[in-house]
Amino acid sequence: MYLFVSGSFALRDVKLTIPAAVERGKQAKLHCNYDMEGEPLYAVKWYKSDREFFRYTPLDTPPYKQFLTPYVHVVQNLSNGSFVVLDNVALETSGKYSCEISADAPSFFTIDASGILQVVEVPKEGPIIKGLKSRYRLNDTLKAECTSIKSHPAANLTWFVNDFQVDPVHLRRNRAHLSPDGFYSPRLGLRLLITKQLFVNGRLRIRCLASMHDIYTKSSEVSVEIEKPKYRYKTTPMPIFQWEDAQPAERYPHTTHVYPGVRSKAMSRYPHFLCYKLNNMRNRIFGNICNKT
Incomplete structure (x- = not known):
């Protein structure tokens, strides 16, 4: 929010930098960048959902002041007029954060910037692939399902065939399972017609990738083979000819x-x-x- 007053601006280029996502239990570093243009700084105030939880005032002793806020724990010795570091973040730490920059006399300009912090719970293991067979024949339909177990929010799932991302027309997105403790287990199905072009040296590699922003990436891969056709050779029985006036075979050989x-x-x-x-x-x-x- 910009406040307009008579005269020239003493503050500009206020920007708030927040990580796209932070894993639960770790630290989150929020950066408030600004240009005072030579004016003295009066205070930097930090808010979560319009509730102040930390203030930095360089002319005060000490310059730091914290305000009790649920699920917001500031590491004071790592925080200053530009940074605030939150420790041991929880899912409830997620929300809207703002930094407010105020210039000292004579301008008293005030500018703030806001952003969203998201705390996530990543899966404890990689994605699980089910439904694949070890061998397929040409023109068969490959059916598989990939599941990522317990995360918040749901992890993103992506199918790859021989390192190429699968077209969405071959995907079947199923409803994510929500556990009683609030964690999601998303599922993504794959339906693929088996053709000879899919196999490299007789093998087809199927990979499922689970990801959450840039903090979690794990994949599982399975290889299947093409089943060679089994040829059955049919034997034609020899015809039995019936000759008229046929003579019975000799009882004994000619050497008798x-x-x-x-x-x-x-x-x-x-x-x-x-x-x-x-x-x-x-x-x-x-x-x-x-x-x-």
Whole structure:
């Protein structure tokens, strides 16, 4: 807020620099920068939500003065006319902060600047990836979910495939789970069609990154493989041919020796060569004849 009075300005370029976020339990350093243009400084006053908690007056002894404010603990020996350091910040320390610069006589100009301090609780571990399989076939749909456990506020989640950020069309943002103690566990789903171009040397790298401003960054990575197709060779059965008038196979191989029988008196009526020939042909009728007495 700028106050206009007659005459020239004795103050200008008042700026308040506040970290974008501070981790719970650590220190926060707020910087109030200004140019007095040769005018004497009367006081620097610090406020949280319009409530003064610290004052620096160089002409007073001592020059520091604190005012009791919940969740605001000033490190006095590290604070001066330009800086104020807050120790052991809590989530409740978050809020609007202002520094007010006042010039001494004769101008008595006063200018202030304001900003927001955010205290965060970072996750105790990295993000967790669930739902991935070790192998995928072409044209399969990869489905995975990344979860960051307990933070305040919710951590930002980002998917990467082979170090390239995934297009939002492949993301499924689920509602963050809020625990009874006020911490968030955000979830971000991934749906990706498996194509050959996604794989490098047969592998696909999936990474989920969880971040909170510039004070917390952790990631988890999983690699999956492409499943090679399994070829099944089909065998065609040989046709069975039925030949007409087919002859049965020989009972014995061709190397079987056939020995002629010895002619007896009962066979004297028939020539020896005839009986031998008939026995070789296995003719029952003639066999009976040959054996006839």
